Amino acid sequence: MFQTYEIMFAIGAIGIIISCIFLLIAVIKNARKLKILTIISTAIFVIIFSMGISLGYYYYENSKDVLSKANDNQLETKIISGPSEDPIVITEKTFFDDNNYYYSEFQIKNNTNIEISKISFHILFTDKYTQPGSVYDQHIFLLDSVIPPNKTVTKDYIWKKNYIKQELLNSDAKLTKIQNIVCYVNVNNEQKRLELSDLK
Numbered sequence: 001m002f003q004t005y006e007i008m009f010a011i012g013a014i015g016i017i018i019s020c021i022f023l024l025i026a027v028i029k030n031a032r033k034l035k036i037l038t039i040i041s042t043a044i045f046v047i048i049f050s051m052g053i054s055l056g057y058y059y060y061e062n063s064k065d066v067l068s069k070a071n072d073n074q075l076e077t078k079i080i081s082g083p084s085e086d087p088i089v090i091t092e093k094t095f096f097d098d099n100n101y102y103y104s105e106f107q108i109k110n111n112t113n114i115e116i117s118k119i120s121f122h123i124l125f126t127d128k129y130t131q132p133g134s135v136y137d138q139h140i141f142l143l144d145s146v147i148p149p150n151k152t153v154t155k156d157y158i159w160k161k162n163y164i165k166q167e168l169l170n171s172d173a174k175l176t177k178i179q180n181i182v183c184y185v186n187v188n189n190e191q192k193r194l195e196l197s198d199l200k
């Protein structure tokens with residue numbers, strides 16, 4: 001699927017070419033009305049073409065910033081839910097934001113002999129707008145998160161910023177804690193809720 005800027009760029013470029021051809025015909029035939037119409041249409045298509053370039057540059061810069069933050073995340077110390085011998089261990093892989101969304105990816109290790117069908121947990125995070133001593137809290141519930149016994153899986157979770165956060169644009173979010181892990185397992189075809197302490 002094409003991006004908006006790609007469509008605008010293509011329409012503008014094709015429109016300019018067609019308008020220039022008609023303008024050349026108008027000049028050769030000395031058709032005054034056609035010449036005026038083609039000059040106006042050329043100007044319109046030049047504006048569309050320029051908007052496509054501007055929008056494309058904005059998308060490029062934004063995606064470059066997101067990629068840079070993802071790379072920076074890989075170099076930082078990762079947050080872990082608890083000791084490596086815990087029944088379930090969740091490790092941060094990436095955590096960053098752009099103008100509209102928070103992006104997170106977690107490695108979830110199941111150290112038990114039980115298959116986990118769903119999992120939920122809370123994360124705490126800060127950003128450059130956080131008041132000293134305070135954090136943001138996000139509940140993450142992974143419905144499609146089957147974790148086989150003694151296996152490790154990777155899951156991602158994206159959520160949209162609220163309006164106030166969108167106004168602040170990129171906020172340089174940092175994960176600080178993973179806690180309150182709750183697992184769901186199938187027992188006699190019924191979902192049973194288990195906290196981390198129940199699995200020890």
